Amino acid sequence: MVLVLLLLLLAFVVLLLVKTVRIVPQARAAIVERFGKYKGTLPAGLNIIVPFIDNPRYLIDLREQVVSFPPQPVITEDNLVVSIDTVIYFQVTDPVAATYEIANYIQAVEQLTMTTLRNIVGGMDLEQTLTSREEINNGLRGVLDEATGKWGIRVNRVEIKGIDPPPSIKDAMEKQMRADRDKRALILSAEGERQSAILTAEGNKQSAILNAEGERESQILRAQADREAAILRAQGEGQAIQTVFQAIHDGQPDQSLLAYQYLQMMPKIAEGDANKVWVIPSEITKAMEGLGSSIHEIAGIPKDATPRKRVDMGPSEPQLAKTSDTELTSTNKAVEEAIAAADAAANPAGSKSGSGSGSAPADAGSGHAASPAETPPPPLPDDGASDVPPPPPAPGAAPQ
Numbered sequence: 001m002v003l004v005l006l007l008l009l010l011a012f013v014v015l016l017l018v019k020t021v022r023i024v025p026q027a028r029a030a031i032v033e034r035f036g037k038y039k040g041t042l043p044a045g046l047n048i049i050v051p052f053i054d055n056p057r058y059l060i061d062l063r064e065q066v067v068s069f070p071p072q073p074v075i076t077e078d079n080l081v082v083s084i085d086t087v088i089y090f091q092v093t094d095p096v097a098a099t100y101e102i103a104n105y106i107q108a109v110e111q112l113t114m115t116t117l118r119n120i121v122g123g124m125d126l127e128q129t130l131t132s133r134e135e136i137n138n139g140l141r142g143v144l145d146e147a148t149g150k151w152g153i154r155v156n157r158v159e160i161k162g163i164d165p166p167p168s169i170k171d172a173m174e175k176q177m178r179a180d181r182d183k184r185a186l187i188l189s190a191e192g193e194r195q196s197a198i199l200t201a202e203g204n205k206q207s208a209i210l211n212a213e214g215e216r217e218s219q220i221l222r223a224q225a226d227r228e229a230a231i232l233r234a235q236g237e238g239q240a241i242q243t244v245f246q247a248i249h250d251g252q253p254d255q256s257l258l259a260y261q262y263l264q265m266m267p268k269i270a271e272g273d274a275n276k277v278w279v280i281p282s283e284i285t286k287a288m289e290g291l292g293s294s295i296h297e298i299a300g301i302p303k304d305a306t307p308r309k310r311v312d313m314g315p316s317e318p319q320l321a322k323t324s325d326t327e328l329t330s331t332n333k334a335v336e337e338a339i340a341a342a343d344a345a346a347n348p349a350g351s352k353s354g355s356g357s358g359s360a361p362a363d364a365g366s367g368h369a370a371s372p373a374e375t376p377p378p379p380l381p382d383d384g385a386s387d388v389p390p391p392p393p394a395p396g397a398a399p400q
Helices: 002-020 095-100 105-121 126-131 133-151 167-251 255-264 283-292 326-346 348-355 359-366
Strands: 021-024 028-034 037-042 045-048 054-061 064-075 081-092 153-164
Touching (some): 002 021, 028 095, 054 095, 064 105, 081 133, 095 133, 133 153
Antiparallel strands (some): 064 081
């Protein structure tokens, strides 16, 4: 019996301790009532209360809480129904007010959020609703913070999680955005084609200018080459004629040779398929007589073929007209000076001996060769006559 009493006493002591000591977790607050009336608020940690008299009725979470409300239909100013999801971040600042001022503060915040959201969005059209989320958030936070202050709750942040317009409006908006994108794409394509055409035209212009300049330079160079070729050709022909003429005079031809050369021109008269009839000049008989006997004379062929005056052959190299190219002139001078210096270094004795002679040796010692145009013609034998014998008459010409 005594043991039972001891056990009962021990159980009562334990129960008394449990009812007396209360441990409140961190960031929590316990509301204590005594006989159904508010007695106090227990902070976090170890707390002692009067057992069986004080009753910890509510445990309030003081941390910031996040509540996501389901989508709510809201009518905009242009009579379109949109579904809006909201998220609210709030914190209990007064556990007593949150316990005794309102029965369920989470439900109260949700209903207040919906009514405030309908009021704000009802004054906006769809486009403003979709583009004014920050404005809606600020309006909701201001109204909720003011209304929930007496409940011991502080609303820190309100976010619009989603705004979903009706499917038909979505389709229309997608078409509008697609048309806008197509318009911008066409504008960009047109601008690109315009820039491409401008750049192409500028490139063609530059190409035409460069081609014209190249063609001009090519024509100038071609004309200069043709001119120099014509000059060289004419000078060559002149040198050839002078060489043949001088060879004829140096060879002292007689009438027999000239008559033979005259007869050699006969086959050329009959050349060509169209020559059906050809006329033999009257001088042919006299030429043939000249082949048989050198006593007879042919009119126009002199007996004495000895040249009375030697023909000036002129320069042996073709001469081109002097140009005004300063760079070429300076280059030629530099080459001539280099040649003169090389000759002076190779023949120091000859240069010293040539320096005291006349003008011609001085020029030879300096390395400057006299141009063919400045070379005087060789002396010709003078037999007292001043005229050159006339050339033989052309075939078919009448004798003088």
